[in-house]
Amino acid sequence: MLKYLLKRFFWMIPLLVGISLISFMIMHLAPGDITSSEASFNPKASEESRQKLRELYSLDKPVIVQYSLWMKRMATLDFGTSFASHQRPVFWQTKDKDGNVTLGMIQEALPITLLINVLSLILIIAIALPLGVISALKQNQLTDRVITLFVFIGFAIPGFWLALMLMYWTGVQHNWLPISGLQSLGHEHLHWLGKTLDTLKHLALPVFISAITGLAGIALFVRNGMLEVLHQDYITTARSKGLNEHRVIYGHALRNALLPLITIFGLSIPGLIGGSVIAESIFAIPGMGKLFYDAVLMRDFPVIMGILTIGALLTLIGNLVADVAYAWADPRVRRGVMQ
Amino acid sequence: MVKWLQHRNLIQVMTWVLLTTLIVGCGDESSKKSIHTINYSKDYPANSGGTLIDAMTGEPSGLIAMIAGESAASAIAGNIFNSLLKYDKNLELTGELAKSWEISADQRTITFHLKPELKWADNTALTSDDVLFTWQKVTDEKTRTPYGSDFKLVTLAETPDAQTFRVTYKAPYAPALDTWAGLHILPKHLLKDQDINTTAFARNPVGSHYYKLEQWKNGQYLKLTRNVNATQGQAKIDHLLSRIIPDKAAQFLELSADNIDSMGLNPIQYARIFPARPELNKNIALYKELGNSYTYLGFNLKRKPFDDVRVRQAINYAINKQEIIDGVLLGLGEPVASPYKPGTRWSNPALKPYPYDPAKAKALLKAAGYEDHDGDGIIDKDGKPFSFEILTNQNKEREMTGVLIQRRLKEVGIDANIRVLEWASFLGRFIKPKEFDVVVLGWSLSLDPDQYSIWHSSQQAPGQFNFISYSNPRVDKLLEAGRLELNPDKRMKIYHEFSAILLEDSPIVYLSAGYGLSAIHKRVRGISNPAPPAGIGHNTYEWNIPQAYARSEMSEH
Numbered sequence: 056m057l058k059y060l061l062k063r064f065f066w067m068i069p070l071l072v073g074i075s076l077i078s079f080m081i082m083h084l085a086p087g088d089i090t091s092s093e094a095s096f097n098p099k100a101s102e103e104s105r106q107k108l109r110e111l112y113s114l115d116k117p118v119i120v121q122y123s124l125w126m127k128r129m130a131t132l133d134f135g136t137s138f139a140s141h142q143r144p145v146f147w148q149t150k151d152k153d154g155n156v157t158l159g160m161i162q163e164a165l166p167i168t169l170l171i172n173v174l175s176l177i178l179i180i181a182i183a184l185p186l187g188v189i190s191a192l193k194q195n196q197l198t199d200r201v202i203t204l205f206v207f208i209g210f211a212i213p214g215f216w217l218a219l220m221l222m223y224w225t226g227v228q229h230n231w232l233p234i235s236g237l238q239s240l241g242h243e244h245l246h247w248l249g250k251t252l253d254t255l256k257h258l259a260l261p262v263f264i265s266a267i268t269g270l271a272g273i274a275l276f277v278r279n280g281m282l283e284v285l286h287q288d289y290i291t292t293a294r295s296k297g298l299n300e301h302r303v304i305y306g307h308a309l310r311n312a313l314l315p316l317i318t319i320f321g322l323s324i325p326g327l328i329g330g331s332v333i334a335e336s337i338f339a340i341p342g343m344g345k346l347f348y349d350a351v352l353m354r355d356f357p358v359i360m361g362i363l364t365i366g367a368l369l370t371l372i373g374n375l376v377a378d379v380a381y382a383w384a385d386p387r388v389r390r391g392v393m394q
Numbered sequence: 395m396v397k398w399l400q401h402r403n404l405i406q407v408m409t410w411v412l413l414t415t416l417i418v419g420c421g422d423e424s425s426k427k428s429i430h431t432i433n434y435s436k437d438y439p440a441n442s443g444g445t446l447i448d449a450m451t452g453e454p455s456g457l458i459a460m461i462a463g464e465s466a467a468s469a470i471a472g473n474i475f476n477s478l479l480k481y482d483k484n485l486e487l488t489g490e491l492a493k494s495w496e497i498s499a500d501q502r503t504i505t506f507h508l509k510p511e512l513k514w515a516d517n518t519a520l521t522s523d524d525v526l527f528t529w530q531k532v533t534d535e536k537t538r539t540p541y542g543s544d545f546k547l548v549t550l551a552e553t554p555d556a557q558t559f560r561v562t563y564k565a566p567y568a569p570a571l572d573t574w575a576g577l578h579i580l581p582k583h584l585l586k587d588q589d590i591n592t593t594a595f596a597r598n599p600v601g602s603h604y605y606k607l608e609q610w611k612n613g614q615y616l617k618l619t620r621n622v623n624a625t626q627g628q629a630k631i632d633h634l635l636s637r638i639i640p641d642k643a644a645q646f647l648e649l650s651a652d653n654i655d656s657m658g659l660n661p662i663q664y665a666r667i668f669p670a671r672p673e674l675n676k677n678i679a680l681y682k683e684l685g686n687s688y689t690y691l692g693f694n695l696k697r698k699p700f701d702d703v704r705v706r707q708a709i710n711y712a713i714n715k716q717e718i719i720d721g722v723l724l725g726l727g728e729p730v731a732s733p734y735k736p737g738t739r740w741s742n743p744a745l746k747p748y749p750y751d752p753a754k755a756k757a758l759l760k761a762a763g764y765e766d767h768d769g770d771g772i773i774d775k776d777g778k779p780f781s782f783e784i785l786t787n788q789n790k791e792r793e794m795t796g797v798l799i800q801r802r803l804k805e806v807g808i809d810a811n812i813r814v815l816e817w818a819s820f821l822g823r824f825i826k827p828k829e830f831d832v833v834v835l836g837w838s839l840s841l842d843p844d845q846y847s848i849w850h851s852s853q854q855a856p857g858q859f860n861f862i863s864y865s866n867p868r869v870d871k872l873l874e875a876g877r878l879e880l881n882p883d884k885r886m887k888i889y890h891e892f893s894a895i896l897l898e899d900s901p902i903v904y905l906s907a908g909y910g911l912s913a914i915h916k917r918v919r920g921i922s923n924p925a926p927p928a929g930i931g932h933n934t935y936e937w938n939i940p941q942a943y944a945r946s947e948m949s950e951h
Contacts, residue, residue: 085818086818086819086821086822086823087817087818087819087821087822090540091818091821091822092817092818093787093817095463095540096821097540097838098837098840098845098847098848098859099540099541099544099576100463100540100541101540101543101847102855102857102858103543104539104540104541104542104543105540105857106857107535107542108538108540111536111538136592139455140455140456142591142592151592151593151594153594155594155598157594157597158612163612163613164613219643219644219647222644222647223647226647226651227647227650227651230651233653234644234647234648234651234653235639235641235644235647235648236614236637236639237613237614238611238614240447240615240635335640336640336641336644337641337643337644338644339614339637339638339639339640339641339644340613341453341612341613341614341638345613345640354818
């Protein structure tokens with residue numbers, strides 16, 4: 056098992072290099088660079104000055120040279136500094152000679168996005184699991200249809216529209232929840248409990264929106280998994296043994312139906328760091344989605360590459376974790392790996 | 395039967411869901427709204443204090459404007475830093491850090507006299523040394539600024555004494571004064587040992603203007619506090635807080651809920667939503683001011699038949715500008731006939747936009763050889779139909795403008811297609827290599843009249859701004875003369891003639907200049923309405939919030 060893990064782990068290095076090379080090339084295929092944004096189309100900024108900027112950012116060099124420069128920095132785990140954000144470090148904070156600390160861009164955005172996505176994942180599981188099980192048990196009955204309709208409405212409804220409606224209803228009309236932002240203006244003066252409450256209030260709508268739109272997938276997956284398992288012979292055996300229905304469903308059926316979910320969760324690990332651009336823009340949340348989107352618009356190459364690399368790493372780790380968890384949960388898979 | 399039953403169930407469920415939605419919806423309407431019923435029309439003496447909260451769509455990248463460059467950065471940095479000169483409310487140059495300036499007889503040397511006893515926010519003296527230092531930085535090869543070229547024209551910069559700063563140019567350079575009005579003076583004592591490209595000062599600046607930065611919460615807000623050492627006297631409002639809210643609709647909800655005091659509006663919010671919501675008008679006042687830019691249709695003059703002035707004029711006559719202003723800007727804009735702000739000295743009052751006159755357009759096209767010979771509704775010449783592509787970038791207003799133009803051109807027999815592109819491809823693949831017929835784009839209504847880089851025939855290389863390839867020897871002469879003349883009255887004559895030729899030549903069709911629209915809570919007093927040419931922002935230091943109207947939750951801090 057350990058040997059298998061090590062092998063998988065070392066395979067990740069060439070994979071990562073390959074992914075970063077392809078990402079770098081694709082990024083440079085898109086026309087334009089940091090000096091050709093719409094804001095810089097300004098007669099006061101001369102073409103010579105822009106050419107000078109390109110040289111300072113090494114953008115005048117061939118792509119492959121730029122890539123090797125980037126790779127050289129990455130070898131020392133240096134993600135570089137942003138072009139567009141006054142040289143802010145892309146990944147982690149730096150300290151200058153006077154002791155001023157500048158926080159990294161990903162360092163700041165990642166925890167926010169992670170918090171929202173983890174909360175919404177928990178909410179999704181908490182709602183989708185029972186919904187899926189009930190749906191399967193009441194297959195083709197009214198309850199099943201209501202649930203299916205409900206999750207599909209959640210899936211089909213435009214998130215930005217629902218967000219704006221809820222913001223208007225809970226924020227403007229009733230003043231129950233804050234409309235946008237991450238913290239209230241007097242946040243620093245609050246007690247820690249007040250701070251937590253304040254943040255949770257601000258996150259309530261974004262988490263809800265993200266959960267409602269993601270509900271359908273998991274709920275239907277659980278439903279179908281359950282239906283499949285319920286028709287298996289061992290369920291019939293369990294019933295014929297005289298086990299009560301509760302044991303049959305929760306002891307035998309559900310556990311087996313959940314196996315494929317492990318893969319889904321493993322694959323959703325990289326999704327946890329990718330924020331939704333639309334939701335983050337509407338709710339004014341400085342998360343990963345907005346960071347990436349702005350970086351692409353500005354052609355801020357170090358930031359784009361930083362996020363893509365971390366995303367690729369997490370995808371590979373997610374796959375690995377899913378495989379390992381699968382082996383742990385399913386003896387058949389474990390035996391296959393060992394051989 | 396069973397199937398039918400299932401369908402009936404489904405229908406029942408859907409009806410139920412719909413009904414519930416309706417009931418919930420009705421419940422909302424009847425529930426009480428938390429609208430404040432304070433009467434904001436009382437008169438109070440202007441006192442100091444309070445917090446003004448506004449919203450901006452983007453976050454500044456840093457607050458050293460020569461490096462940051464984007465509008466969010468200039469908006470905030472403009473409250474923290476001073477320049478030597480500034481534009482007054484009528485957009486005439488006046489002193490800011492400088493109390494006066496002189497131009498030598500040969501017009502090559504400008505001497506600025508600083509106001510006495512200027513101070514930085516940290517109470518250090520601000521002297522001509524700081525100005526010299528700033529000039530050195532902006533012209534330094536290592537500084538990552540796109541704005542260095544104007545300042546590199548200075549051949550000698552010197553500080554005869556602590557109050558005097560003198561620059562000498564190789565040749566007279568009239569836009570110089572405007573460039574000094576745009577350069578924020580930076581403190582030498584804090585930056586002399588720093589790399590200006592990476593310094594933490596950009597996020598923790600010390601300036602000399604009305605406000606200083608108190609707090610910058612990344613991605614959330616920037617809070618400015620009154621600078622007690624301000625060189626210009628004291629602003630009345632204590633704190634300016636700018637929240638970063640990328641989405642305009644979310645900003646509007648925050649404004650409706652009284653969480654922000656001011657925001658920029660789009661024409662729909664100004665002309666449609668506000669009139670329909672009387673409860674908003676009780677608390678919020680609307681302002682409009684002359685915008686800073688105009689939209690135009692530009693011809694690629696290197697391509698036939700756009701090299702023919704009759705064709706350009708015909709298209710100018712064929713386009714109904716008022717229709718574009720009414721349809722796209724909902725009436726919130728005005729036509730322009732020169733690239734200068736109407737009402738300022740550079741704008742030639744004798745010039746009038748081309749009227750909408752399809753008959754004249756057809757006559758001009760006929761004179762240029764275009765007629766519908768084959769009867770297909772499209773005019774043609776030498777067997778080739780007059781058909782071209784209107785190119786623009788992803789911008790709703792420009793796309794809509796393109797559609798209105800397309801329709802009017804159809805009426806005179808011209809077949810125009812619209813193509814919309816993402817900015818970087820638009821610039822890289824079409825504008826730089828000049829691979830376009832006609833573009834819809836915008837230019838700013840510049841405060842300094844010099845537009846050498848846009849219209850001079852020498853500025854046509856890829857990446858330069860005369861990408862429509864306009865070339866007129868008389869205009870070249872005028873643009874050169876305008877750069878050499880520092881006397882405003884003589885300069886005015888030059889640019890009035892320049893605008894007249896430009897209008898006649900019609901290398902571009904001026905389409906519209908949209909108004910700047912804003913909504914500001916009525917608790918904020920002292921705003922000039924109607925706005926002078928410089929806009930409502932010209933006297934923000936005189937704005938005030940009477941004690942009785944200040945937000946309660948803010949007063950505790």
